[in-house]
Amino acid sequence: MARILITSAIPYINGIKHLGNLVGSQLPADLYARYCRARGHEVMFLCATDEHGTPAELAAAKAGKPVADYCAEMHEVQAELARGFRLSFDHFGRSSSPQNHRLTQYFAGRLAENGLIEEVSERQVYSNADGRFLPDRYIEGTCPNCGYEKARGDQCENCTKQLDPTDLIDPRSAISGSTDLEVRETKHLYLKQRSLRGDLEAWIDSKTDWPVLTTSIAKKWLNDGDGLQDRGITRDLSWGIPVKKGEADWPGMEGKVFYVWFDAPIEYIAASAEWAEKNGRPEADWRRWWRLDEGAEDVRYVQFMGKDNVPFHTLSFPATIMGSRDPWKLVDYIKSFNYLNYDGGQFSTSQGRGVFMDQALSILPADYWRWWLLSHAPESSDSEFTWENFQASVNKDLADVLGNFVSRVTKFCRSKFGEVVPEGGAYGDREQELNDDLYIRIRAYDAHMEAMEIRKAAAELRAIWVAGNEYLQSAAPWTVYKEDPDQAAAIIRFSLNLIRLYAVLSAPFIPDAAKAMMDAMGCEDDTWPAQMTHAMERLAPGQAFTTPEMPFRKISDEEREEWQARFAGQRG
RNA sequence: GGGCCUGUAGCUCAAUGGUCAGAGCAGGGCGCUCAUAACGCCUUGGUUGGGGGUUCGAGUCCCUCCGGGCCUACCA
Known part of the structure; x- marks a missing residue:
């Protein structure tokens, strides 16, 4: 530990x-x-x-x-x-x-x-109308280089030339538009990063x-x-942490706050x-x-x-x-x-372009967003959110691969054995083979999580879910049941344990769904799997479970289109 | 201007300089009927942005060109 x-x-x-x-x-x-x-x-x-x-x-x-x-x-x-x-x-x-x-x-x-603080007296632009010093980018004016009229005091967005606020022609406050500006002397503290x-x-x-x-x-x-470069660590603002030297006042810095x-x-x-x-x-x-x-x-x-x-x-x-x-x-x-882009451009707070946290939760549960965002995290380069991709990923991964697995296992069990973990039969070669495969996959999942390789971890987790569907297909309990109900019971017992295993492994990505799966299995033991043979026997014969209805619903084309239009811009 | 990152299948992404460049989705075919028309199996698809070079061997290293993005210190 x-x-x-x-x-x-x-x-x-x-x-x-x-x-x-x-x-x-x-x-x-x-x-x-x-x-x-x-x-x-x-x-x-x-x-x-x-x-x-x-x-x-x-x-x-x-x-x-x-x-x-x-x-x-x-x-x-x-x-x-x-x-x-x-x-x-x-x-x-x-x-x-x-x-x-x-x-x-x-x-x-x-x-x-x-000895790492230096007091520096410098000249900064003060706006009388706003009653405050203006950071460089809060001053607008005409760019002396290209003539762009909305150049900012730090840089012209049009020609990308770096500017000093005093370079601007017809400077004005970006806050009020006031041209009543003056350059005032003010003292600030600099952290002497150079010496470090x-x-x-x-x-x-x-x-x-x-x-x-x-x-x-x-x-x-x-x-x-x-x-x-050394860096200024104070500002002329009213809201902030007052400049003090420990608990003592800092003479000459009254009324200033830390940057x-x-x-x-x-x-x-x-x-x-x-x-x-x-x-x-x-x-x-x-x-x-x-x-x-x-x-x-x-x-x-x-x-x-x-x-x-x-x-x-x-x-x-x-x-x-x-x-x-x-x-x-x-x-x-x-x-x-890196950055996540939105449908061919950038997320924009000012233009309300893209999906904001409150809006996201208002249309879908957190797990949908968590899964998509994490499995597409912009690790190696900028990545992009599109509604088509979001819909396809979420429907396929969560609803079809994971959600449907939970459904098919629990519903089959309910109809043939009732809502308890069935007894009878024994695990055989097929189960051992899957255990071996899962063991290797879980170790790979662990390695990716420990290395914070998020997309790789998500891909491995998904492969672990897929393995459950592969197992069911080849074990075919619906066929086995007709000849050998005990053997079918063992297959389903194993599958129910898979659900519990998936709940444990998936919890970091989709905590709500994971908890719902654990609750449905009537289990409170969320120990991380070490030895598969133990992990796959956590749910003992006779233990009651409940059959969850639709663990994940799908996103329809109509919804996708509506959201696409709603979040295109101009929030509100 | 300078610096950094990036370009791989229709889409999203993998590949310590070393098998035939791989997955998922989408497309095509088959199977299954427990399940949310879901699942499984098979399969099509690539001049790895262009060109040159180093090397026995290059998606990977070097040069150059083209495209995309970010940073460049007072937004935070």
Whole structure:
């Protein structure tokens, strides 16, 4: 038994996430967490909402609510959706928690003590009408390079030239449209990542088993141009974690907050502290996951995220940890994902293009989405959601291969032997052969799950389901029954045990269906199969079961067409 | 502009430089009748984006061209 710490990239607070966001971090993290628990490991699976930053303030203003209220409400909305998708977080925290305030200020203090913080005075654009400093991309204007009128202050989307906000012709606020802008002097803290570059590079170089996607992004940032740059970790905002040096005030930084990307990863740690408080546990109980000097030497820490998050998890956050010169746990493995596209284009939050988490659950149960998304996870390159593919995969895999297997076995048994595991007969060569085959397949499934090769794991699981149908076809209990009812009873007893086996193996992917299958078999033993002969005798003769009606219904062509039209764009 | 990823069957994807490039779906044929017209067996289908090179041997390594995508540090 091992101890496994798992975190998913924390979703931003300003709205409901789409399926691309879900499959890029939270869902695969949940799959892995469920698998690790099923194998008997001690798991701490954490996620949270990422609540600070300019977009949160603007979204709250648009909703006409105080930002704290807005975030509290949206946190609850996201938490409810997470429950709907059966994301099995041990805790779903908030980056605005008191625990994160304390830890973020603590880390900043440690970094300052270690000489890794620099105060930099810089000039930034201030909007009088909006009463706030504007991040570069919240300033619009005409591109000096190509004349595009909606160029952003960081880059022109039309000609892709990188810009400085002061380059723009006729600059205006992207929030209010106001042209009443001025450049003001403001002081900020920079994390001196440059002086940690060597440590970071050595650490990245030691991670030879990480996905190429992860290490290539990290190396690019380490080596590109002048190499890793120092990074501003404070902002002029009202909503956020006040800048402090540990518990002490930070002279000259009054009224400023930490940059959201500084405090967000620290929330991984803080979330465990929230977990401890919520469950009435002592501090030591969460610190044993994070502090190498307080019990975390044997913890394996795995992070899940989309590729856009990689620089912050391979460089910025590790720089914070290393720079603290404290024995905090660094990540051991980063599983990163490409993007999921939607029907020939990108998912678009602003255009309402694609399927969002709430909409998905409103039309089909979580298992349908979990199965499709995980079995098509964008691991090696971007992948694409189409309704045709979704319908075909779900109908074939879940309804025909798995669901129908459960139906045909239970209904045959009910009609010939009643709703109890039948006695009589004995397992023979055919059963032994399948056991041998399943043993090999389950070991392959385990290997894929342990390596977080998600699509391969899904394919192997599906092959395990198929094996049940092959067995039934060749054993043909409906024929055997006519001559030798006892032998047919043995075949069905074996098949009912297969259902239980499938429930155990499938639970990480489709937890609700798996539970329904276990409940139907009247079984509570979900021990992961080791020796097949034992696993296939869990359901003893005489044990009652119930016959589930339609474990998975199919998606009709009409439904598919309707959804296709409904989610094409312009949400609402 | 620079960097990275990617291109394999109609579709979605596999293949430590080493049998005849494999699966699933779709298509075709046969079988079965327990089951949600489901299941099983067999089968059609490829100049691995184009071209050149290295090698006894290239989907895999190198060069080049073409197509798709991502990143490029103040959105998060």
